Amino acid sequence: MKNILLIGGSHGIGLTIIEQLKESHKIYVASRSNDSLDHGNITHIPFDVTKDELDLSKLPEQIDGFVYCPGSINLKPFKMMSMDTFTEDMQLNFFCLVKVVKEIIGRMSDDSSMVFFSTVAVGTGMPFHTSVAAAKGAIEGFAKSMAAEYAPKTRVNVIAPSLVDTPLAKRLLNNDKKREAMGERHPMKRVGETSDIANIAVFLLSDKSSWMTGQIIGVDGGLSTLNVN
Template sequence: MAKNILLIGGSYGIGAEIANELKNENNIIIASRSNDSLPDGVKHIKFDALEDDIEKIELPDCIDGLVYCPGSINLKPFKSMSIESFREDLELNFISLVRVVHGLLPRLKKSDQASLVFFSTVAVKLGMPFHTSVAASKGAIEGFAKALAAEYAPSFRVNVIAPSLTDTPLAEKLLNSDSKKEKMAERHPLKRVGKREDIASVAAFLLSEKSSWITGQIIGVDGGLSNLNIT
């Protein structure tokens, strides 16, 4: 039986790639601000994670899979970061995620075993300069996901993907020239930056029955950056 998979903010980049991988065997719903790059065969609902109430949009009674895609890459020296910047990143990356999950609880509970997939960053595990705000807000996601997985097992499975730099519209400023791409690729043991397919395939796996014994995990999809030192 086809599952109902809801992607929040998944109309382009990694979210759209996840939808493409899953749409043939599942009912995919993307709730996002835009539908400019919406994959064929996917239902779209207008939704702003920062402003809108997930409980007030029309969704199936049962949600079997949830992916929260909104995120930020706000890289600046700490001395240049305002408190308001930290608040904005926390609101988008974490607080809005919490609101979405809380509002969907009744629908998630109707699934035989819902699978929730969130996104962190390699910068939580591997301290990096200029990442104080994004690492803080994404670190909150990791802690939240583990606690949520423990509280709702076996009803839900909750896992987090922690990518390194991936070639998506969100990272465009960091990869907008061949020299930048080469420099970033050299930092990774596998000598390339991530592709959206790298991340989407892991998300699709976590949403499938093939991962039915996996929960509470932070999965690094990072070209080996977080665990390997090859210098």
């Protein structure tokens, strides 16, 4: 039974990943809340990634899979973006990720896998995304360098979604008109579901992706590569 560590995971994509893995993996979830995590194979570790030190004594000596879930969506015109917003987005999305990775990298097993999250807006320039795209772009560069440095022991891949129906995106999808408009932007004519992203994350954590590392995988309803409108 593999040991999987998720930072975040009480809601949204992380929770869906857990639902898919919990029957066949030992899962450690370091997050602020313990909602919906009542299962014999799940160990919850109270943890605020922006404030707390990760309690390594609660983790196994060998970690087979790692997923970093925390993220932000701050969409505003650049002239309305404060420096504090850029700093906070970079801190949550990137620097906190690096901090945790430094703490656990020594415990990653042979043939282990790390999964990070970016955004379609890094590879496809979009207005009002300057802060989040900058922070997620840092993740993509970091992941490729880590993949090169730690191959073949640890694989490192990144999922770059478009808009997904999660609590984080609630403000953008809080009525039917908004949801329809957001869906129409995508060639697949809908926004993403958490399962769309979790399915790829679970694949990347599994041995089925054992020849994949250093990849940025777009799961975005075709938005990054197709123009059908």
